[in-house]
Amino acid sequence: MCGIVGLLIKKPELQPHLGEWLVPMLEGMAERGPDSAGLALFRKPSANGQIKKYSLFDPTGQVRWQELLEHLKNRQYAETAVSASLTSQANHAILHTNLEPPILKPWLAEHYPAVYVLSVGRAIELYKDVGSPRAIAQKYQFHKLAGSHAVGHTRMATESAVTPAHAHPFTAGEDFCLVHNGSLSNPHSLRRKLEKQGIHFDTDNDTEAACRFLEWRLREGDDLATALAKGAKEFDGFYTFLMGTGDQLALVRDAFACKPAVVAETEDYVAIASEFRSLAHLPHINDAHIFEPAPEELHIWKA
Amino acid sequence: MTNLISREESWGYNQAIANYIYNAAAHGLYEIRGLGAKRRVPHFDDLVFLGASLSRYPLEGYREKCSTKTVLGTRYAKKPIELAIPITIAGMSFGSLSANVKEALGRAATAMGTSTTTGDGGMTPEERRASKILVYQCLPSRYGFNPDDLRSADAIEIVIGQGAKPGGGGLLLGLKINARVAQMRTLPEGIDQRSACRHPDWTGSDDLTIKVQELREITDWEKPIYIKVGASRPKHDVKLAVQAGADVVVVDGMQGGTAATQAVFIEHVGIPTLPALRQAVEALEEMDMKGKVQLIISGGIRTGADVAKALAMGADAVSIGQGVLYALGCNRHDYFQDGAYHSVIADYEALGTAPGYCHHCHTGKCPVGITTQDPILEQRLSPDKGAEHVKNYLQTLTMELTTIARACGKQDVHHLEREDLAALTIEAAAMAKVPLAGTDWIPGVN
Amino acid sequence: MESVTFDLANTTVRQINSFLHDRDKLRHVSLVKILNPNGAHNLACGIDSPIAVEIHGHAGYYVAGMNQQARVTVFGNAGTGTAENMMSGLVHIKGYASGNAGASAHGGTLIIDGSAGLRCGISLKGADIIVGGSVGSFSAFMAQAGRILICGDAGDALGDSLYEAVIYIKGEIKSLGADAQIEPMQESDYQAVAELLSKAGWDHDPQAFKRVASAKQLYHWNANASKEY
Secondary structure (H helix, E strand, O other), X not given: OEEEEEEEEOOHXXXXXXXXXXXXXXXXXXXXXXXXXXXXEEOOOOOOOOOEEEEEEOXXXXXXXXXXXXXXXXXXXXXXXXXXXXXXXXXXXXXEEOOOHHHHHHHHXXXXXXXEEEEEEXXXXXXXXXXXXXXXXXXXXXXXXXXXXXXXXXXXXXXXXXXXXXXXXXXXOOOEEEEEEEEEOOHHHHHHHHHHOOOOOOOOOXXXXXXXXXXXXXXXXXXXXXXXXXXXXXXXXXXXXXXXXXXXXXXXXXXXXOOOOEEEEOOOEEEXXXXXXXXXXXXXXXXXXXXXXXXXXXXXXXX | OOOHHHXXXXXXXXXXXXXXXXXXHHHOOOOEEOOOOOOOOOOHHHEEEOOOOOOOOOOOOOOOOOEOOEEEOOOOOOOOEEEOOOEEEOXXXXXXXXXXXXXXXXXXXXXXXXXXXXXXXXXXXXXXXXXXXXXXXXXXXXXXXXXHHHHHOOXXXXXXXXXXXXXXXXXXXXXXXXXXXXXXXXXXXXXXXXXXXXXXXXXXXXXXXXXXXXXXXXXXXXXXXXXXXXXXXXXXXXXXXXXXXXXXXXXXXXXXXXXXXXXXXXXXXXXXXXXXXXXXXXXXXXXXXXXXXXXXXXXXXXXXXXXXXXXXXXXXXEXXXXXXXXXHOOOOOEEEEOOEEXXXXXXXXXXXXXXXXXXXXXXXXXXXXXXXXXXXXXXXXXXXXXXXXXXXXXXXXXXXHHHHHHHOOOOEHXXXXXXXXXXXXXXXXXXHOOOEOOOOOOOOOO | OEEEEEEOOOOOHHHHHHHHOOHHHHOOEXXXXXXXXXXXXXXXXXXXXXXXXXXXXXXXXXXXXXXXXXXXXXXXXXXXXXOOOOOOOXXXXXOOEXXXXXXXXXXXXXXXXXXXOOOOOOOOEEEEEEEOOOEOOOOOOOOOEEEEEEOOOEOOOEOOOOOXXXXXXXXXXXXXXXXXXEEOOOHHHHHHHHHHHHHHOOOOOHHHOEEEEEOOOOOOOOHHHHHHO
């Protein structure tokens, strides 16, 4: 079981506050999710359309990021001129490069097998780790992060292990992530069906099954609303899903809506959390429009 | 000459299955019955103790003490439960049982220095008076649940499920919903009660965490809070219960009884007590909570040997439901009243059964006056005699427990450990993670 | 008689509840105010005194849980399980109440000025719930006794598996639950509606309300209702 949080800043001049407002939201969900936490952040993509961002995570703590960068730049490659730069914080790094996933991922798997690629995209940056939400926010300096919108999660493990890979958010394709509060009851059947479609799974986590289903539908050309409507027919169990794409936040609850979700909206932001206490510190919260989505009612906000 | 082949029984379509199908064809509704799983499953009988020998020395029977004292709820509560023996009486409702039975159980438990538990229907004054230590259940139905009884209880047990039907809610058929039961449960008299299977104000361990805190706040953090689950995924459930703030976790295996549940649920949902116990202990050990959060196991605990094996496998205590009902006379062909034994074989026959085969708790026509609200039938169980019999039974279990513990060289029954055990079958060895007798082999481990 | 104020910015929920459970301390107190609740859980739960409590802000889960005798007002919204298992007294939410409001409440009155979330009045056991706005799906699920009055609309499956509780609703019902049916209003129903409205101090015409009650087809096991099992 878990806590979820989401924040979308409507006014560009307030985007530098994203991380600062998000950290107390995440910490407010620590009791619901003490085991691990994760955050996906979306920033306006750089002008150079060729550059993608890869969020890298090294659970061993042994990888030297600068060495990895140099190694990457110096490797033998006939065709493209490589552009790559990297920023890092503890055992996490964001790699900016023009290398595409089919090239970069195998290279990483071969030379740095311990490193996870947590996300790929032009807007998304993703962090996740085991430990308390407070410790993780501190470790990666979440309060300094800026961007247009973010999705966060704190986890109390149910059926799968407590490891960084199992923490949410889960990502699919590029610039898409999902956090989930609840428990799906048919994740293994979903996984078997999707593996036949050529979808690869990293974990046995039930949330990943939902995420990969959406990945499949988006790959097949559905928009998010259509993909979720199809998901509602396939997924069994209880869920509140919060999703982030390059320019949107989306929120939906299953037909029974036993798992909570509270939304607070002002002129400046839209904030989402499992419990109101994660929203209480936000500016002008007393004037916010506060509501809870009805079952199966999809809410989408554009950044 | 008769063709003997024409008398060959089918294993798959035997008489029991044939009767089940005839019944389904006649009524179009599932069978509901009492008691727990009847079919044989791997159980404590498949384990034996390695008593003292040249390499391990026994304790003397009388002079060398073997302690049975058990403390439950040390994690958060200001007033943990102190029991004289590691055997408690499980939650069974007033409604499924008569008031006389609840009183008898309370008095027996008090005489033995242990606890009894309310059930899906609330606390009766007789029960509270008779039981020195009373655990108050908080169930999905919340029948009769109220803050006064909550504060008068010694511990609180949040029930997620029970072994007979993990995932199912309570059931009480109309005949047993008399005026008093109806009033306690806020139901119309005589209806067939269907309880909810989920709690009304929380779903999931994240919200359970907050609910546990609410109950603590209401009772000023004084009383231990137990969380009880029916055995299906005990590894996950025990970990989540600990995360949610439980002081004590109770796991009830598929052999656990019920007064009324669909037969298909009893026999085909849930895992046996043996692997459930092992997984529950593993969960606590993996979280380093063994000893900090206590574990009670129930579901088919019948003898002192069962108690000893449960403790050896890592339980802090056991809870008994069906066993104490048998001590009261369940399935006896007679009952004791006015100084004499009276045969009730005819009453069993009227129910379509016989002593030793009866599981008709759901009818409310218990021939020996236990699982009934009928004013005549309930008089067949005298609280005095009942209390005496249950006390004797618990005493016997305790003596057997200490006999075994001493034979294994223990001064305290809680020092029994899994290395004192060997398994007689491969399934039991695998489920209990105990070596097959005479070998070092634990299937799945080495 | 004095008024006591607590500020959750520098006091704990435990300290406040401890005070509210202390009958000696409450003897000379007429009103307890709680500031900056900020969604804290379990506020003012387990009270057993005729004390007035005001919570200035939004409350979290189980506010006034298991309330006896107290009059608790939340000047804001309330989380899951508002006044769950209340036995007596009054709980008044000025904003909206989240899911499972009044769950299993045996007595007393819960007034919600705004709307209530899903499962309002689930497992109700005798209390009155009066909602100024609408209620979410599955409201009055397995409600055994008591009355629920809804000035707005209801979502899906209203009154599913209803026992003896009665629902009065003015607005639209998205769908009725298993065994729930609309019944004609009797004079006693109009009077009940008037009584409930006046408890809340609202001005609606009782004639505009419909009555929803149990069809009582599920009171006894029967094969014809097999799909409901």
